[in-house]
Amino acid sequence: MNNLGISLVTIIIIAANVIISIKGFDDRGFFEKFKFNVGSIKRGEQIRMLSSGFLHADISHLFFNMFTLYFFADFVVAKLGSIHFLIIYFGSLIFGNLLSLYFHKNEYWYSAIGASGAVTGILYAAILLEPSMSLYMYFIPIPIPGYVFGIGYLLYSIYGMKNKVGNIGHDAHFGGAIGGYVITLILYPSLFQTNLGYIGLLSIPIIILFVLYKTGKLK
Structure with missing residues (x-):
């Protein structure tokens, strides 16, 4: 998507994920202590809200997340700068875990990484x-507009949350997307002037989630 090269902040985030995840692979006590x-x-162990985001189940889980981050991180860094990138990254991580905590608040055994x-x-x-x-996407031979992918991904996440599809934290994905959406608009409010229609379209799945939850149809 871009030819900007990899920034120092992206290297640091990827390295932290790799180092901490490998530590978790080799040390089960460490993994259990810091997972969500x-x-x-x-x-009272709120550190898990942050630390769990640097643990992964296996090499393939780690690779997929870091590969995806590699493709999009430097575009955001180039547009908003390293500090705002970090605010979005960690804000989205926390927001995703907060949504998971909210939806699973009565499931004391629920864990995620x-x-x-x-x-x-x-x-x-x-x-x-x-x-x-x-x-x-590897199974679709034509390019997909970003906003179409965004809407489709969140709708699929709602489906996954409702039907408990796979061993995947769909709620954390959805919460992270909301975090990225909200924080980016706060940091870059001029988007309301340039991309207002797209902002509205991308809000549709968030509204649907809210309505489903309020009407009890998400459970």
Whole structure:
């Protein structure tokens, strides 16, 4: 998508994920201590809200998240700068875990790991900044406009949350996307002048989620 090269901040984030994830692969006690777990967080271990985003289940999980981050991070860095990139990254990570905590607040055994919420937030920031960007998926031979992908991804996440599809934290992905959406608009309010229509379209899945939850149809 871009030829900007990889920035120092992206290298640091990817390196942190790799180092901490590998530590978790080799040290089960470390993994259990810092993963997202509802019961532990409710007992006061809030560090898990952050640390869980740097742990992964295996090499393929880590690679997929870091590969996706690699493609979109530097576009956001180039547009908003390193500091705002970090705000979006960590804000999306926390927002994703907050949504997971909210939806699973009574499931004290519920656990999760991975940078997916943060990565999804960066992806959505990139889509907001350039809604017409072309995205390619390996099973679809034609480019997909970024805003179409964004809407479709969130709708699929709602479906996944409702039907508990796979061993995937769909709520964390959705929360991360909302975090990226909201924080990017706060940091870059001129988007309301240039991309207002796309902003409205990308808000549709968020509204649908809210309505489904309020009407009890998400459970």
